[in-house]
Amino acid sequence: MSAERFRSLAAVLLFAAVSAGPSRAQDDFALSTINGAYERLSPSLCTVLFTQEVTDARTGETRRRDGSSLGLVVRADGLVVTHGHLVQSNAEPVEVRVRLGKGAGAKEHPARVLKKPDDINLVFLKVQADAPLDLPAVSFSKSPLVLGEPVAVFGLSGETLDLEPGVLVARVSAILDEPRTTYALDGNIRFGYVTGPVVNTRGEVVGVVGFDLGRAEGGELHTRSGHPLVYQTELFEGHVASPPSEDASPGSREEAWLGVFTQPLTSDFAEYWKVEDTGGLIVSTVLPDSPALRAGIQSGDIIKSFDGKPMEARQDRDVLAFTQLVRDTGVDRTVSLGLLRAGQPVTVEATLSRLPATAQEAGEYDDAVLGLAVREITRDVRILLNLAEDVQGVIVRRVRPGSPAQAANIRPGVIILAVGDQPTTTLAEYEAALGQLREKKPPEISVFARVGAQTGFFRVQPRY
Amino acid sequence: MKRRICAAWIAALCGLAVLTGCATLDRGGQSAVLRAKRRVAPAIVHVRPVKEVFDAGRRKEMLVMGSGFIISRDGYVVTNEHVAGQSTSVQCVLSDNREVQARVVGTDVETDIAVLKLETDSPLPSVRMGRSDRLEAGQSVLALGSPHGLARSVSLGIVSVPDRFLSDKSLMEAPYYNWIQTDAAINPGNSGGPLVNLRGEVVGVNARVLSGAENVGFAIPVDIVKDVVADIIENGHVRRGWLGIEFQEMLAKGDVTSEEGVIISDVDRLSPAAEAEIKPGDILTAVNGRRVHARYEEDLPGVRLRIASLPVGETATLTLLRGGEPLEVSLVAEEKTSLRGSQQAFEEWGFTASEVTTEVARRAQLQRRTGILVSGVDPGGRAAVAGLQQGDIVLQVDGEEIPTLTAFNAAYARLRDGKARLVMLFVQRGALTRFVLVNTTAEAAPAASEPGEDVSNER
Numbered sequence: 012m013s014a015e016r017f018r019s020l021a022a023v024l025l026f027a028a029v030s031a032g033p034s035r036a037q038d039d040f041a042l043s044t045i046n047g048a049y050e051r052l053s054p055s056l057c058t059v060l061f062t063q064e065v066t067d068a069r070t071g072e073t074r075r076r077d078g079s080s081l082g083l084v085v086r087a088d089g090l091v092v093t094h095g096h097l098v099q100s101n102a103e104p105v106e107v108r109v110r111l112g113k114g115a116g117a118k119e120h121p122a123r124v125l126k127k128p129d130d131i132n133l134v135f136l137k138v139q140a141d142a143p144l145d146l147p148a149v150s151f152s153k154s155p156l157v158l159g160e161p162v163a164v165f166g167l168s169g170e171t172l173d174l175e176p177g178v179l180v181a182r183v184s185a186i187l188d189e190p191r192t193t194y195a196l197d198g199n200i201r202f203g204y205v206t207g208p209v210v211n212t213r214g215e216v217v218g219v220v221g222f223d224l225g226r227a228e229g230g231e232l233h234t235r236s237g238h239p240l241v242y243q244t245e246l247f248e249g250h251v252a253s254p255p256s257e258d259a260s261p262g263s264r265e266e267a268w269l270g271v272f273t274q275p276l277t278s279d280f281a282e283y284w285k286v287e288d289t290g291g292l293i294v295s296t297v298l299p300d301s302p303a304l305r306a307g308i309q310s311g312d313i314i315k316s317f318d319g320k321p322m323e324a325r326q327d328r329d330v331l332a333f334t335q336l337v338r339d340t341g342v343d344r345t346v347s348l349g350l351l352r353a354g355q356p357v358t359v360e361a362t363l364s365r366l367p368a369t370a371q372e373a374g375e376y377d378d379a380v381l382g383l384a385v386r387e388i389t390r391d392v393r394i395l396l397n398l399a400e401d402v403q404g405v406i407v408r409r410v411r412p413g414s415p416a417q418a419a420n421i422r423p424g425v426i427i428l429a430v431g432d433q434p435t436t437t438l439a440e441y442e443a444a445l446g447q448l449r450e451k452k453p454p455e456i457s458v459f460a461r462v463g464a465q466t467g468f469f470r471v472q473p474r475y
Numbered sequence: 476m477k478r479r480i481c482a483a484w485i486a487a488l489c490g491l492a493v494l495t496g497c498a499t500l501d502r503g504g505q506s507a508v509l510r511a512k513r514r515v516a517p518a519i520v521h522v523r524p525v526k527e528v529f530d531a532g533r534r535k536e537m538l539v540m541g542s543g544f545i546i547s548r549d550g551y552v553v554t555n556e557h558v559a560g561q562s563t564s565v566q567c568v569l570s571d572n573r574e575v576q577a578r579v580v581g582t583d584v585e586t587d588i589a590v591l592k593l594e595t596d597s598p599l600p601s602v603r604m605g606r607s608d609r610l611e612a613g614q615s616v617l618a619l620g621s622p623h624g625l626a627r628s629v630s631l632g633i634v635s636v637p638d639r640f641l642s643d644k645s646l647m648e649a650p651y652y653n654w655i656q657t658d659a660a661i662n663p664g665n666s667g668g669p670l671v672n673l674r675g676e677v678v679g680v681n682a683r684v685l686s687g688a689e690n691v692g693f694a695i696p697v698d699i700v701k702d703v704v705a706d707i708i709e710n711g712h713v714r715r716g717w718l719g720i721e722f723q724e725m726l727a728k729g730d731v732t733s734e735e736g737v738i739i740s741d742v743d744r745l746s747p748a749a750e751a752e753i754k755p756g757d758i759l760t761a762v763n764g765r766r767v768h769a770r771y772e773e774d775l776p777g778v779r780l781r782i783a784s785l786p787v788g789e790t791a792t793l794t795l796l797r798g799g800e801p802l803e804v805s806l807v808a809e810e811k812t813s814l815r816g817s818q819q820a821f822e823e824w825g826f827t828a829s830e831v832t833t834e835v836a837r838r839a840q841l842q843r844r845t846g847i848l849v850s851g852v853d854p855g856g857r858a859a860v861a862g863l864q865q866g867d868i869v870l871q872v873d874g875e876e877i878p879t880l881t882a883f884n885a886a887y888a889r890l891r892d893g894k895a896r897l898v899m900l901f902v903q904r905g906a907l908t909r910f911v912l913v914n915t916t917a918e919a920a921p922a923a924s925e926p927g928e929d930v931s932n933e934r
Contacts, residue, residue, distance in 0.1 A: 272907055279912050283897045296907040310908055397906040399840045457728040459755065464838045465721060466755050467740040468728045 095132030166204030218243035267363035270301020290323035306361035316349035382414020403436035429459040514675030517600035524562035532853030534820035541934035542620030542668030550593035554667030581707035605676025607696030620668025632659025661692030716785030716808035719746020736760035761794035825856015871901035
C-alpha cells in the first residue's frame with residue numbers, strides 16, 4: 012500500500028469515526044462547524060512573545076527568561092488577552108511583543124501590559140502602533156454550556172509545528188455554579204491553547220480557556236488550580252468593554268470592601284445558636300481599620316441581609332458569592348446590614364470603602380546602594396504573615412546577588428523598620444532614608460528589622 | 476636475648492606505626508587513654524526510656540535509647556532531656572549488665588539536660604566532674620556511650636573547638652552555652668553520654684551531631700551541666716529569670732561607638748522590659764552594677780545566663796546607654812516559662828494540644844498568653860471533621876474563655892459527661908479567627924492501629 016493510499020484510507024476511517032457518533036447535533040461537532048469556526052477565528056489568534064523577570068522566592072535572586080503564549084484579539088483597536096501567568100507575584104514582564112498574522116505576512120508590534128484584573132487569571136495587552144489599528148477581533152456570545160457538551164478550543168500548536176493554529180475538542184466535565192457559573196473541561200489542554208476561544212457545537216464563541224479561579228478575599232483562599240476551565244464570556248466582558256488601566260497604581264480600582272471574613276451558617280450552627288435554619292453568614296473575623304469595624308460589626312454576628320438582599324449562605328462557596336456582591340456594591344455606598352447578635356435582630360449601617368491594595372499592586376522601591384527591592388506592606392500580606400497592626404515597615408522583596416544587603420544576610424521577607432536612625436514605616440520614608448544615605452555616604456549603617464517574630468539589627472556597608 | 480629481640484621488634488613496630496601516620500598512640504598516650512576509660516566506664520549507663528509522643532492527634536508511646544552516666548554513689552544519673560524527657564518509665568542497664576529502673580527527677584529543655592535516680596540501694600560507681608572552661612582545641616577526649624544502641628562503646632578524638640556558637644535559628648538552640656565541638660565519633664545513641672578528658676574527668680555531655688558532616692559532634696560543657704543538675708536535684712526544675720529581652724553582639728550594629736555592653740535587639744511586648752520602656756537599640760552595660768559585655772556572638776550565651784540567673788520576683792537594676800546617655804532602669808524579673816508547653820491528648824475528639832507558652836503567644840500575635848495550641852489532629856476524628864487544624868489556638872469553648880490547658884481540661888471533662896451534642900470552639904488561625912463546631916456524638920473513625928515497637932530510636 013502506498014503512503015498516499017494509506018493516508019486517504021485513514022482519512023476515510025477518521026471521518027467514519029467522527030460521523031458514527033451520537034446522532035443528536037448537540038452532542039457532537041459537524042466538521043463544517045469546526046472548519047467554519049477555524050476560518051473565522053484563526054486570524055484573531057496571535058503569538059505573545061515576552062521577556063519576564065522571575066524572582067526566586069527563597070533567595071530573592073532574579074533572572075530573565077523568554078517565553079511565548081497564545082494571544083487572542085478581543086477588540087479591533089488592539090486589545091489582546093493572554094494567559095495570566097504573564098504577570099505573577101514572582102514574575103513580571105519586562106518586554107512584550109505581539110505577532111499578528113502568519114507566514115510572510117506576519118507583523119510584530121510592541122505591546123503594553125495592562126493592570127492584571129484580580130478576579131480572573133487573564134492579562135490584557137494593548138498593541139502599540141503608529142496608525143489606528145483595525146484587527147480581526149473575536150465576538151463572544153453568552154450561551155450556557157451543559158454537562159458533557161463538546162467544545163472546540165482553538166490555539167497554537169507547539170513551536171515544532173511552527174505555531175500553526177490548531178483545534179482540540181474537549182467536553183464539559185463539571186459545572187461549578189458558585190459564585191458564578193464556571194465550566195471545567197476534560198482532556199489534555201496544552202499550553203498553547205490556554206486563553207484560546209471556546210466554541211460550542213453551534214459555532215458560537217462562549218469563552219476562553221483558563222486556569223485558576225483564585226480569589227484571595229472572602230473568607231478562605233479559594234483556588235481551583237491545575238484544571239482547565241472555561242472562563243465564560245460574563246467573567247471578562249466587563250474588562251473587554253472597559254479595559255484595565257495602564258497605570259498600576261492602586262487608586263484605579265473601584266471595588267468595594269467591608270472588611271470581614273465569614274463562614275456559612277450551616278444547620279449545625281443554626282441549631283447550636285438556636286436561630287432559624289435559613290442560612291446566613293457568620294462573621295468570624297472583623298479586620299482592623301475596616302468599614303465593618305467602624306459599623307460596630309462583631310465576630311459572632313450573623314449577617315442575614317445585606318443592602319436589602321437576604322443572605323442565605325449554607326456552603327463555603329456561598330461566602331465567595333457574598334464577597335463578590337460586596338465588591339460590586341460600590342465604593343463609599345452606605346448599606347444596611349441585618350444581623351443576628353446573640354439571637355436578637357440588629358441593623359447596622361456600614362459605609363463601604365475601596366478594596367485595599369494587594370501585594371501585586373504594592374508600591375516597590377529598588378536601589379543599588381543596599382541592593383534591595385522593598386515593597387509597602389499591603390493588607391493581604393499583613394494577614395498572610397499575621398503581622399500585628401503596630402508592625403509598620405517595608406518588606407524585602409528581592410536581594411541582589413553580591414549586594415551589601417546579601418552580605419549582611421538580609422533575606423526576602425525581612426521587614427525593615429528603620430535605616431540608621433530613620434524609621435521606615437512607609438515606602439516614602441524608606442526612599443527618603445536612602446536619599447539621605449546617598450547624600451551623607453556613611454561607610455556603615457545599621458538596619459533595624461523584624462525577622463519572623465523577632466526584631467534585630469543588620470550591619471550593612473552600603474555601596475555608593 | 477630472646478626477650479631483647481622481642482623488645483626491639485616492638486619498638487620497631489611502634490616506630491613504623493608512627494612513621495606511616497597511623498592513629499596509634501605511643502605507649503604513654505595509650506596508657507593515658509586506658510586510665511581515663513577505666514575511671515569512667517563503670518559509671519556509664521545505657522538508658523532506655525519509654526517516651527510519650529504526640530503524633531497526628533494521638534498520644535503514643537515509643538521506646539528510645541541513649542546514654543547516661545552516674546554522678547553519685549546513691550544513683551543520680553545525668554542524660555539528655557531529648558533522651559529522657561516526656562518519658563513514662565526509664566530502664567537503665569549498668570556497666571555490670573544489671574538492669575535497674577530509674578525515675579525522672581527533672582528535666583531542663585533549654586540546656587537539654589535530664590537527671591534520673593536509679594531505684595537501687597546498693598552503692599554505685601560514679602564519675603568525677605571536671606571543668607569545661609579550661610578546654611583547649613587539640614586536647615584529647617573520649618566519648619563513652621551507646622552509639623546506635625551498642626552499649627559500652629568508647630571513641631577517641633580531640634576537642635576541635637572549645638566554644639562553638641551556633642545560631643539560635645537552627646535546631647541546635649542553646650541559649651546559655653557555647654558547644655564543645657569534637658571529632659571523637661559521636662553517633663545517634665551517644666546522646667547523654669560523657670565527653671571525658673585524659674584525667675578521666677567529665678568535661679561535657681554529648682548531645683548533637685551535624686548531620687551530613689563527619690566527625691563534627693557537639694557536647695554540652697560540664698560547667699553549666701553542674702549548675703543545672705544541682706538545681707534539678709534540689710527543685711526538680713531550673714528556675715530562670717526573664718525580662719523579655721533578646722541580645723545581639725556589639726559588632727552587629729555598625730554605628731555603635733561604645734566599647735562596652737551588649738545591644739538590646741528585641742523587647743517582648745508583654746514583658747517587664749516593655750513595661751520599663753526598654754527599647755531595641757539600647758545598649759546594656761551592667762546588670763545590678765556588674766558589667767556585661769558581648770563584642771562577638773560567642774559572648775552572648777554568657778549575657779543571657781546573667782539575665783536568667785536574676786532571682787524571680789526581685790528587682791533588678793539595668794544600666795543602659797541610650798543615644799550615648801547612661802540610664803538606669805529597675806524592673807522585676809518574671810519566671811521564664813518553658814520553651815515547650817505540656818501536651819495532652821483528647822482522645823474522644825481526636826486531637827492533641829499544648830500550653831500556649833510566651834513564645835507561642837508572641838508568634839501568634841496574641842495580646843496575652845491565653846488559649847491552648849492544637850498540636851495535632853487525628854484524621855477522621857470529631858475535631859478533624861469539625862475543621863479544627865494543627866496550629867489553631869483554641870480561645871473559647873462554648874463562649875467561655877480558655878486561659879490554660881487546665882481550664883480546657885475542666886471544660887472537656889464537663890462536656891464529655893454532659894449531654895450537649897454540639898460544642899463551639901472559637902479559635903485563632905493565623906491572623907484570623909474562626910468558629911469550629913464539634914459534634915460530640917458523631918461516630919469517630921476507629922483509631923489507627925499502633926505501629927510496631929521501633930527499637931531503632933537511638934538518641
